[in-house]
Amino acid sequence: MIGSACLIITRPKGEEISTHGIRTAWAMFASAIESHLLFLDDGVFSALGNPCYDTQLMRDYLREGGVASCCREDLESRGLTEEQLIEGINVIDQDQIPEIIENNEGVLTF
């Protein structure tokens, strides 16, 4: 059984695949499977609180206790700041990513 999973979002808002990742994280969390949403690369644009379905789902997920992180280096290289993120998303350094992945039994990349 997969009891925990890291779901890596690498694509921005507007690409269906980023919605797939957020929906899957929510489904896992709602089914008591530990999930950690990780926004990397252009996926950081999906963490900005754009007015859309993804953001609504993210806010529900975070409000209920879901865990989400965003890579600092990927934010900065795109001229984005922590203040622009949906409230509740943690900002982590790139060298923290391996530990997050290692701490989960499965990894899905979107």
Add this chain to the structure above:
Amino acid sequence: MPKTLTIVLMSGYQENEDALFAVGLARAVLKAGHRVNMFLFGNAVNMANKEKPIKGHVRISERLKSHQDTGKVGPELDELAGMGAQIATCHTNEYGRGTEAEDYRSGVQWGDVGETVIRFLLTTNVLLSIRH
């Protein structure tokens, strides 16, 4: 002891070779005596439905048709199901593509992220997402 691989496939026909790879991998895993679940997500849901016969003259050169037929992995999904694979599709993605309620291939089941993916995870040893 057999293990279970769950593949989340997010590419469909023709756009790349992800589906070809996923089917090949699934076949190899099944032949080795293990189990496979496959969840069709995104454009992969386009492979869930029975093909409709083409009406009239097919205006495609034999060479191009042969090339495109390589990517038509739909019948291979039926073959995998016959080998024991559990293959399900995301009905909400079908809705988004206007294909929900169209007939499924014999090897494909109706599915949902909240129900099917979770059910697959409960018996999975290895999780793999295949996408571009």
